[in-house]
Amino acid sequence: MAALLVLDSLTKTYPGVVANSAVSLEVGQGEIHALLGENGAGKSTLVRMIYGLVRPDSGTMTLDGAPFMPLGPQAARTAGIGMVFQHFSLFDALNVAENVALGMDATPPNLAGSIRKISTDYGLALEPDRLAGDLSAGERQRVEIVRCLLQKPRLMVMDEPTSVLAPQEADRLFQTLRRLRAEGMSILYISHRLREIRHLCDRATILRRGKVAGICIPAEESVQSIAGMVVGTQMTSPAGRVYTPGKVLLSVTQLSLGSDDPFGPSLKDVRFDLHAGEVLGIAGVAGNGQNELLAALSGEARTQPGAILMKGEPVGDRGPDHRRLRGLLAAPEERLGHAAVQDMSLTENALLTGWQGLHNRGFINWGAATSFARAVIERFDVRPPNPANAAKVMSGGNLQKFLIGREILQHPEVFVVNQPTWGVDAAAAAAIRTALLELADNGAGVVVISHDLDELMQISDNFAVLAGGQLSPVQRTSGVTAEDIGVLMGGTHATA
Amino acid sequence: MTVLAQLIAVTATMVAGGILFWFLGKNPFEVIRIIFWDPLFDENLSSYARPQLLVKAAPLILIALGLSLGFRAGIWNIGAEGQFIIGAIFGAGAGLAFYPAESAIIFPLMVFAGALGGFLWAMIPAILKTRFNTNEILVSLLLVYVAELILASMSLGLMRNPEGSGFPGSRNFRSYPSAHNAELIANTGIHWGVITTVFALAVACVLLQRHMLGYQIRLAGQAARAARFSGVNPAGLVIICLGISGSAAGLAGMFEVSGPSGQISIDFNAGYGFTAIIVAFLGRLNPIGIMFAGLLLALTYIGGELASLRLGLPSAAIQVFQGMFLFFMLATDVLVTFCLRWRSRMAI
Numbered sequence: 001m002a003a004l005l006v007l008d009s010l011t012k013t014y015p016g017v018v019a020n021s022a023v024s025l026e027v028g029q030g031e032i033h034a035l036l037g038e039n040g041a042g043k044s045t046l047v048r049m050i051y052g053l054v055r056p057d058s059g060t061m062t063l064d065g066a067p068f069m070p071l072g073p074q075a076a077r078t079a080g081i082g083m084v085f086q087h088f089s090l091f092d093a094l095n096v097a098e099n100v101a102l103g104m105d106a107t108p109p110n111l112a113g114s115i116r117k118i119s120t121d122y123g124l125a126l127e128p129d130r131l132a133g134d135l136s137a138g139e140r141q142r143v144e145i146v147r148c149l150l151q152k153p154r155l156m157v158m159d160e161p162t163s164v165l166a167p168q169e170a171d172r173l174f175q176t177l178r179r180l181r182a183e184g185m186s187i188l189y190i191s192h193r194l195r196e197i198r199h200l201c202d203r204a205t206i207l208r209r210g211k212v213a214g215i216c217i218p219a220e221e222s223v224q225s226i227a228g229m230v231v232g233t234q235m236t237s238p239a240g241r242v243y244t245p246g247k248v249l250l251s252v253t254q255l256s257l258g259s260d261d262p263f264g265p266s267l268k269d270v271r272f273d274l275h276a277g278e279v280l281g282i283a284g285v286a287g288n289g290q291n292e293l294l295a296a297l298s299g300e301a302r303t304q305p306g307a308i309l310m311k312g313e314p315v316g317d318r319g320p321d322h323r324r325l326r327g328l329l330a331a332p333e334e335r336l337g338h339a340a341v342q343d344m345s346l347t348e349n350a351l352l353t354g355w356q357g358l359h360n361r362g363f364i365n366w367g368a369a370t371s372f373a374r375a376v377i378e379r380f381d382v383r384p385p386n387p388a389n390a391a392k393v394m395s396g397g398n399l400q401k402f403l404i405g406r407e408i409l410q411h412p413e414v415f416v417v418n419q420p421t422w423g424v425d426a427a428a429a430a431a432i433r434t435a436l437l438e439l440a441d442n443g444a445g446v447v448v449i450s451h452d453l454d455e456l457m458q459i460s461d462n463f464a465v466l467a468g469g470q471l472s473p474v475q476r477t478s479g480v481t482a483e484d485i486g487v488l489m490g491g492t493h494a495t496a
Numbered sequence: 497m498t499v500l501a502q503l504i505a506v507t508a509t510m511v512a513g514g515i516l517f518w519f520l521g522k523n524p525f526e527v528i529r530i531i532f533w534d535p536l537f538d539e540n541l542s543s544y545a546r547p548q549l550l551v552k553a554a555p556l557i558l559i560a561l562g563l564s565l566g567f568r569a570g571i572w573n574i575g576a577e578g579q580f581i582i583g584a585i586f587g588a589g590a591g592l593a594f595y596p597a598e599s600a601i602i603f604p605l606m607v608f609a610g611a612l613g614g615f616l617w618a619m620i621p622a623i624l625k626t627r628f629n630t631n632e633i634l635v636s637l638l639l640v641y642v643a644e645l646i647l648a649s650m651s652l653g654l655m656r657n658p659e660g661s662g663f664p665g666s667r668n669f670r671s672y673p674s675a676h677n678a679e680l681i682a683n684t685g686i687h688w689g690v691i692t693t694v695f696a697l698a699v700a701c702v703l704l705q706r707h708m709l710g711y712q713i714r715l716a717g718q719a720a721r722a723a724r725f726s727g728v729n730p731a732g733l734v735i736i737c738l739g740i741s742g743s744a745a746g747l748a749g750m751f752e753v754s755g756p757s758g759q760i761s762i763d764f765n766a767g768y769g770f771t772a773i774i775v776a777f778l779g780r781l782n783p784i785g786i787m788f789a790g791l792l793l794a795l796t797y798i799g800g801e802l803a804s805l806r807l808g809l810p811s812a813a814i815q816v817f818q819g820m821f822l823f824f825m826l827a828t829d830v831l832v833t834f835c836l837r838w839r840s841r842m843a844i
Contacts, residue, residue: 123500290836321727332725341719350716352726355708 002029004186005050005068010059012045019045021210022059029154032177032187034197034218036230036381037207038397038425043190046207047157050075050188051083058259064154074105082153084144084161091132099132100147108150118146122176138169139152145176157188162196166285167453174200192426194223194230195454206230212408227426230451243461246276249445250297250328250414251309253317257296265289265469268294272464272474274414274445279436281460281477282449283488289469290449291333294418297447298330299323304354310414324356327413331404332447333422335396339403346382347373349391350406357410372409380405380431397428404432415439416447422453433459498780500607501832505824511823519772522807529808531799531817545798547685548836551756552797554693555580556747557790559772561693561700562744564781566737568704569716573738574622576634576745577769578643579614581748583752585650586613588666588760591675595667602674606750607688614737614746617643622738626731632738640769648762655760666760669753677755689751696744713737745769766797767815774822793818 009022020042023190027033030328035178037043050061052070063069070076073083087462097115101107110113112128119126124142129359132140141161148156162170177187177200191197197204206214206229214229267289274280284290296300298307299320308316310326318354320330336342340349347366351375358369375388378400382394387494391399400420407415419431420436436460440446449466450456456463457477465472465488514524525671559576566573587610593604621635630827669676680686692779704710715723716733724730748768757764775793779785802816 106603297728298725300721319727319729324727330725334721337719338721338725341722343713343718344714348711351711352722355711355726359708363706364708364711366706 003027003062004029004031004064005188006062007046007050007418008060008062010046010056010061012049012054012056018168020049020056022316023207023210023212025205027186027188028202029062029186030181031202032181032189032200034201034204034490035188035190035207036204037213037411038198038230038427038458040206041230041425042210043207044159047159047188047190048082050155050157051081068263070325075152077105077153078216080154082148082151082156084141084148084156084158090132090135090140090143093131096128096135096143097128099143100128100150103147104150112345114150115146118149122149122179123172124176126338134171138165138172141165141173143351149180151432153185155186155188156318157190159190160190160192161189162193169285170196188336192423193454194218194226197226198223220493242276243280245461246275246443247446249276249311250274250447252297252313253302253307253309255296256303257303257308258302259289259393259469260295261293265292267469268471270296270466270471272471274447276413276443276445278462279438279440279446279448279460280473280474281456282447282466283453283456283463284449284451284466286451287345288466290418290466292469293471294330294332294449296417297328297416298332299328317490320353321356324353325408328405329410329412329415331407331417331420333414333418335399335403336391336392340391343390346377346388346394346402347387349373349402350387352412353406376402376405376409379409380435393423397424401431403430408435412439412444412449416444416449418449419451420448421450421452429455498829498832501828502825505828507776507823508824508828509820512820516813516820517809517818519810520801520809520813522809527803527807527809530803531814534802535795535798538827539803543683545802547679547683548692548798549791549794550685551687552582553790554690555752555768556772556793557787558689558693558696558748559741559745559769560775560779560786561696561783562741563772564776564779564783564786565700565710565713567717567776568781569733569737570720571715571737572633573618573621573636573741574633574773575618575638575640575643575769576741577767578636578640578773579742579745580621580749580752581615581640581647581765582616582617582749583610583743584749584764585647585655586610586746587750588655588669588753589808591672592667592756594674595672598674600674603677603688603754603758606675606754607747610750611743612746613717614744614749615812616740616742617746618738618742619735622735622786626734631763632734636738644765647760647765651760651762657759664762667802668759669755675754677751679755687751687755689748689755690783692747692751692814697783697787704783709736745772760761767818771797771818774818777822793821796821 002386003026005027007023007025009024010020011022012020014335023046035043045054047058051070065310070079097112100115101111115126115128118124124146126139126142126146132143156196161173165173181187189201201218204216204218205212205305220228251273253271255267257267259266265288270293272280296303299318299322303316305314305317308325310328313328315328317325332338340352347370349371351364354372357367358372370387376382377385379389382398382402404417420432424432433455436446436448446462448456461475462474463477467488508583510528514528517527534541535544559580563573563576587606589611591602614624615640620639621632623629625632651664651666657665657667676689677689712723712728712733715726715813753760753764755809771793775789776785776787796814796818800811803809804811808830
């Protein structure tokens with residue numbers, strides 16, 4: 001296999017951190033090469049250097065035998081590097097073709113035709129005239145991929161492509177990628193999901209703390225052994241537990257709610273009971289009402305008083321502060337801007353939901369707030385352990401541990417969490433899941449809304465599926481396969 | 497970085513202002529000396545001008561402190577000038593109602609009425625915003641012009657001095673001791689408004705650093721969704737921020753009309769409410785910064801008057817000069833955060 005892209009001892013330092021230290025990597029012609037590592041291991045920096053967004057301090061890159069050092073994304077694209085980002089950058093109010101045109105350096109004459117051709121050639125079903133706002137997450141990703149393919153790249157870099165996809169959608173993506181590989185394209189594939197890497201990727205390079213920690217052929221390894229290489233130690237999975245339902249803590253009946261987002265789904269007649277000691281998993285593809293459900297339960301969106309009963313008390317029309325005092329706490333999906341404020345310190349962010357116990361007649365007790373932040377940091381091993389650090393300098397995993405810990409240390413009786421381990425490295429994810437299970441073991445009710453089926457299968461006692469704003473009946477988790485849930489999740493989206 | 501940016505902004509204002517004065521046919525160095533140096537250090541002028549510094553700075557700082565709370569939370573009260581006028585009318589009205597009775601209770605009543613007037617005037621945009629989601633920038637700004645018309649009508653009608661031989665304008669508070677906001681210490685310019693401003697400075701510092709309201713204001717300004725998640729009621733915050741800034745502006749108006757200006761007249765408002773917006777931003781919405789910015793802009797007011805007296809500089813030129821301050825300040829701010837790039841062709 002001839003090498004297409006060779007990175008030779010790339011080093012990039014930021015003030016106080018060595019993001020990449022002498023990283024070497026080789027992507028072959030027609031190879032799907034996985035890049036693995038925890039959050040903060042240096043994957044993004046490496047990819048940003050390849051895409052011309054960051055310049056390395058030292059080291060060289062070679063593309064197809066010639067020296068390669070892009071000065072910007074445009075230069076990288078010209079040289080044949082394409083990039084599909086983790087977060088989609090589509091304008092909801094524009095149609096597919098317009099969105100594609102916006103991201104290109106030069107628009108080909110018959111764009112709609114080219115889009116149709118590429119989408120039929122590679123099985124990426126896509127209608128150029130549809131509004132981006134009406135697309136499912138999988139379709140949105142297809143727009144990004146088509147945009148990338150239109151530039152005829154030799155190497156496509158994909159950052160966590162399956163994190164928002166239903167299993168069926170992910171399978172279709174894998175078919176497309178295999179086809180591209182067969183045509184000789186190389187793909188650099190970043191993901192946390194070890195199972196799919198084992199099935200899809202030819203080779204994997206593992207980064208740990210900015211250095212290459214190993215290279216392997218994933219098909220010849222087990223998920224556990226790869227995870228071990230990523231984390232550096234053996235991971236401990238949460239132990240199995242016995243679920244004995246207690247009394248009903250939270251009761252949701254006939255919950256209907258319009259969405260703030262003009263393209264978001266409305267909740268329709270959602271109903272479930274949550275018992276003491278229960279972990280209820282709510283599965284579903286992103287954009288099917290998860291954010292709306294969290295807002296309704298946290299109190300950010302108001303409903304009929306009786307739609308939400310907390311220990312028998314109607315709280316549907318009450319705000320987050322009232323519900324917190326009743327023991328109903330929540331943690332939203334988006335960390336910066338929703339669960340935390342990026343420019344505020346961890347102490348100030350601890351105050352964000354903990355303020356009710358940290359002030360005296362309106363005057364903030366900063367000493368107590370700092371101690372509270374410290375307690376969260378210590379209990380959940382948040383690094384670096386400095387409460388004065390701004391939220392924006394924390395890695396995703398450490399910030400998420402802090403934000404989940406902030407709620408858990410307030411001893412919720414009912415805890416609702418949306419995507420607890422989204423974009424979080426394996427070690428932090430395991431810590432968060434263990435903490436959630438512990439909370440349930442101590443008699444609290446926990447609602448986990450997640451796109452990650454493996455996670456839900458692992459920790460939930462019961463589960464339901466949210467599709468198009470409607471919640472399926474609650475079932476026991478044991479005995480259900482991921483495929484069963486996938487069918488429930490698909491609903492309108494899997495065939496689109 | 498930001499300190500450097502501020503220095504650059506001040507220098508750029510001096511240069512651009514100098515060019516403006518030069519085009520007006522004046523010697524730019526002389527004008528700038530008259531504005532910034534003479535009021536403080538000229539032997540003949542400083543005895544008059546120095547006390548004026550506090551007289552002019554106090555209302556600017558008081559109004560700007562109120563505005564800065566809302567600005568931090570992303571609530572844009574642009575109509576402080578109107579709240580200033582209505583506060584003055586309420587305050588003056590409360591005093592004049594008692595004329596010629598003398599009592600120690602009259603002045604405190606006027607203070608309360610002044611704050612109430614500004615508060616009520618600010619409640620119009622606040623309630624329209626929370627009820628009907630109108631834009632508070634437009635509503636508060638347009639209400640300034642309504643307030644100016646009410647002021648004109650008051651000085652021509654209801655509040656006109658019965659002994660003023662038909663001239664517009666109310667009785668002068670200088671000849672009504674119980675209602676007069678007099679200079680407390682001779683030749684310092686210190687009156688009750690200055691003392692209130694110092695008090696407000698302390699309150700603002702404590703509020704922003706130690707109080708939940710200040711924290712919630714910062715939250716709402718930095719991340720509206722996080723604020724709602726925290727339990728901040730956005731409508732309540734609009735009412736509180738507009739209420740505080742309206743009351744502060746109303747107080748400033750009341751102290752102005754009963755003291756330095758002396759009477760309700762058609763155009764007694766000197767644009768403090770608008771200049772205070774510049775002061776708030778020049779001070780980076782920080783109480784201490786606002787104090788310095790208020791003193792600086794007060795100096796341009798006094799110096800500007802001096803320049804128009806001595807050199808015949810039009811007063812509009814001084815307003816342009818003050819506007820340049822804000823412009824360069826905001827421009828350098830943008831350049832601190834963003835980088836300019838020229839491209840030959842827009843990529844689609």
